[in-house]
Amino acid sequence: MDPNVRVVYDPQNPRGKSSVPSLQAFGQMSQLLDSKFVIPCTNIRFGLDPILSLVPVIGDLVTLAISGMLIYTMHNHGASRKVVVKMLLNAGIDTLIGAVPLVGTIGDVFFRANERNVRLLREHYFEGKHQGSGKGLLALIIVIALTLVALVVWGVWKIIEFLF
Secondary structure, eight states, X not given: OOTTEEEEEOTTSTTSEEEEEOOHHHHHHHHHHHTSEXXXXXXXXXXXXXXXXXXXXXXXXXXXXXXXXXXXXXXXXXXOHHHHHHHHHHHHHHHHHHTSTTHHHHHHHHHOHHHHHHHHHHHHHHHXXXXXXXXXXXXXXXXXXXXXXXXXXXXXXXXXXXXX
């Protein structure tokens, strides 16, 4: 049996058992990525994520891949679709923030997507929050993304129209 999974009683499960990850390994990985080190003479913590984001494109893709593996693993351990959607949203926002040169590195120090994801998992598994399919949240994200794309296309069209 996987040492990161413990068996607990779940009255909703007809067999009476379900596997809930211990989250210790996930907490350690999120700490390494988001808050392992301290800037001297401050309380500001940072991890490998902002350091890796200094390497254009590759650094952000590496941290996105690590976050993706954590999310995939949690999905396989029974995290609800709503939690998975929220975790993907956190990872996506972190990647978008980190994609901005230099400013994104500072954003990575403060956003800490992986720690947010571990918090979501703890709330899901131990407090029963974030249950459901996440379809409404996913639909909202798609509507916002399409609206932003439409605004960018419209803005580019207006700029081209103005220039020519």
